[in-house]
Amino acid sequence: MIYVVIPAGGSGTRLWPLSRAGHPKFLHPFTGTSASLLQATVERLGPLTTPERTMVVTGAAHAAAVARQLTGLPEENILVEPSPRDSCAAIALAAAVIAVRDPDAVMGSFAADHLIGDPQRWVDTVREAVRGAEQGLLMTVGITPTRPETGYGYLRTGEPVDGGPMRPVLEFKEKPSAEVADTYLRSGHYLWNAGMFVWRVSAFLAELARQQPDLHAGVTTIAAAWHSDEQDDVLGAVWPTLTKISVDYAVMEGAAAAGRVATVPGDFRWNDVGDFHTLGEVLSADPDGNVVLASDAKTEVLLHDSSGMVVAPQAGRLVAAVGVRDLIVVDTEDALLVCPRDRAQDVKSIVDELKRRGAEKLV
Amino acid sequence: MIYVVIPAGGSGTRLWPLSRAGHPKFLHPFTGTSASLLQATVERLGPLTTPERTMVVTGAAHAAAVARQLTGLPEENILVEPSPRDSCAAIALAAAVIAVRDPDAVMGSFAADHLIGDPQRWVDTVREAVRGAEQGLLMTVGITPTRPETGYGYLRTGEPVDGGPMRPVLEFKEKPSAEVADTYLRSGHYLWNAGMFVWRVSAFLAELARQQPDLHAGVTTIAAAWHSDEQDDVLGAVWPTLTKISVDYAVMEGAAAAGRVATVPGDFRWNDVGDFHTLGEVLSADPDGNVVLASDAKTEVLLHDSSGMVVAPQAGRLVAAVGVRDLIVVDTEDALLVCPRDRAQDVKSIVDELKRRGAEKLV
Incomplete structure (x- = not known):
């Protein structure tokens, strides 16, 4: 030991x-x-x-x-x-x-x-x-x-x-x-x-x-x-x-x-679960390649003609998407993120911008 | 008269x-x-x-x-x-x-x-x-x-x-x-x-x-x-x-x-303001071609390296996007929509699906 x-x-x-x-x-x-x-x-x-x-x-x-x-x-x-x-x-x-x-x-x-x-x-x-x-x-x-x-x-x-x-x-x-x-x-x-x-x-x-x-x-x-x-x-x-x-x-x-x-x-x-794209690679996807990270089972997700998505519906609301591919959608109580999976690294730039604006509550 | x-x-x-x-x-x-x-x-x-x-x-x-x-x-x-x-x-x-x-x-x-x-x-x-x-x-x-x-x-x-x-x-x-x-x-x-x-x-x-x-x-x-x-x-x-x-x-x-x-x-x-794409065509856009339909001035929108967006932040939360083009993002208290502008007509299919599911509250 x-x-x-x-x-x-x-x-x-x-x-x-x-x-x-x-x-x-x-x-x-x-x-x-x-x-x-x-x-x-x-x-x-x-x-x-x-x-x-x-x-x-x-x-x-x-x-x-x-x-x-x-x-x-x-x-x-x-x-x-x-x-x-x-x-x-x-x-x-x-x-x-x-x-x-x-x-x-x-x-x-x-x-x-x-x-x-x-x-x-x-x-x-x-x-x-x-x-x-x-x-x-x-x-x-x-x-x-x-x-x-x-x-x-x-x-x-x-x-x-x-x-x-x-x-x-x-x-x-x-x-x-x-x-x-x-x-x-x-x-x-x-x-x-x-x-x-x-x-x-x-x-x-x-x-x-x-x-x-x-x-x-x-x-x-x-x-x-x-x-x-x-x-x-x-x-x-x-x-x-x-x-x-x-x-x-x-x-x-x-x-x-x-x-x-x-x-x-x-x-x-x-x-290393560094970003949402990587997370989407690791977790199990539905037949359309969509990964849903739900905080509770009540959250509804409606992905119509969409694939390769990484969706985190963490605000208890319906997240609906039509005709989108390889997109990250993260829905929280006070902030929403939309970003292509191949730009997942750049989410950091949003955090940097929020810090610059003094929006510490959102960081 | x-x-x-x-x-x-x-x-x-x-x-x-x-x-x-x-x-x-x-x-x-x-x-x-x-x-x-x-x-x-x-x-x-x-x-x-x-x-x-x-x-x-x-x-x-x-x-x-x-x-x-x-x-x-x-x-x-x-x-x-x-x-x-x-x-x-x-x-x-x-x-x-x-x-x-x-x-x-x-x-x-x-x-x-x-x-x-x-x-x-x-x-x-x-x-x-x-x-x-x-x-x-x-x-x-x-x-x-x-x-x-x-x-x-x-x-x-x-x-x-x-x-x-x-x-x-x-x-x-x-x-x-x-x-x-x-x-x-x-x-x-x-x-x-x-x-x-x-x-x-x-x-x-x-x-x-x-x-x-x-x-x-x-x-x-x-x-x-x-x-x-x-x-x-x-x-x-x-x-x-x-x-x-x-x-x-x-x-x-x-x-x-x-x-x-x-x-x-x-x-x-x-x-005829039939869909969000059309709405984006009619209303005035910022220099990157992004149209923001805000219900109040307090709503923050952070569009980083994004263009041609139609964003409706109507839930009072931050809407952040990185590296996206020509996308519709509509954020309301109980539902979120993400859809490319060229699929704006198909938003109807979400409503149809919600009706089919009996989710009348969301329709």
Whole structure:
């Protein structure tokens, strides 16, 4: 049984107007069932860990919602960030808290807002990664790419170790251009970086101390005060001083350069549910290829001579369409979105414009 | 000063979900101003008639709304049909009531739900038609066609009389196929039938007596009891027995065959506001060609990289679109419609489907 941290942050602006700053992506049931992405993430951890060893790191604004969605989790396992400090601080705090309790612990870090189509295969892959972590490596689970995707970062990998599935990660690559993504895909040496990590807390903290000594000192100080009367005071004093940086950039890239990162390629129908088009690809469609994301069964949808639609009728009203193809229609109480599926990435521009206009209530 | 009857019926199903059975097209401000189509119709009659000589024939369900929109009209000039009996009964009742008051009267009949871009020119054209009516002809105002429209009926006309604008109407033609409409347009002998009529009530009632003797007898009986204690009893008893038939089919086609119909071609930017595409053509657009039909100024519309849209944000919510072209988006409290402009005619199919499902509340 490993320890697990689930960083639950990010608002998912490309899923606006469903996903909002106040009710972000991971709290939504974008799973085809009534479970939220966060709940589905915890459920699929069942074979790997226990609720006592599972921690969620989330923002103050979402702590209550997380606590209510994850009733099986001990209260003290919901770590509340006083302010957003990016993924390195969140994951490092969890690692430091776990290390106090069990210095030899292996921990995994898995995003709260991804979908996995084949959970059993995912568990098997993580178990392979645990074996690498037990050897002292910082492991990532890379995704075997299926298309020249420009929206993800990539892992450049070396030759498999001992004929097994594990391979060294030579380099972390930023989101590529379409041309570069194409060469990555053809080469067979690149995996998608899905931000899934497995390591011994001691190995991770050692790398953190080497590359980000201030961050290491900060989370060590906070962890030392954890479960004491001073927990909140120390957290409140130290947290705002921590560097705002992603774990990839702060630790993993440097560790890869030092030969300390390896990966196990995964092929378990992973999806980051980044936008409504992707969501439409993952969830089950009717015979016309229309996907309806209904919050309740009473909502009526009337799609006449329409196909390839992604419709989210979340305001209890009739949504009627005639003669439309491959369109996203998201209907909420205070905002409506209409957008072609191939422009799903640009939904972010609406959120940007609303922020510019000061319409914070709608963001 | 002529008499005028405005038949205010028809629900405008192609303008669903704005136009409903309970709140039909003519009550809506589809005019680019705050005036409803009905109010605009009465306003443009100003130079031709007086409120005392203006009658509206409408269904029982809309009598109150009509009365409130037309505060200048005498109460007794709002004729309420006990049940829908199509246009011949409505117009014939008005003609019979007017004939009791003034047997030599000239009356016009103009739909409640059309838009006219150049009201002064329209008035001039109607005045030409009045001259024909004074000669005993049943006059129609035909519209000079600008495209091979398949959605309207046509008038086949003869050579101009005495070099004036007036021409005999040889035949009423049903809505044609695209091919036939094209030959109509090229020939120069066809006009659109816009359902605008001008005649002496005596001439119309004589033709009605000749072609539809039962209908004539019925409305004569009702008109004889008009303004008496028995008005409601007689109306209630006789009205349901009247033939349900359009005035074109019941009277005008036969009168044309008998050489008693003439027309004055009109060129005053007439529009029947039949669907949202047409509405988008008529109302003023922003530089990107987007037309917004807002019920109040507070409604926000955010059209990002979108053009040619017809948007009706009538639920007080933000309507946001990204990367869409030539789409109709109509947002009301209980129903949302999304449809391409070139499928605007097919909105009717949604209404048909809702009726089939028994969702009368939404129709």
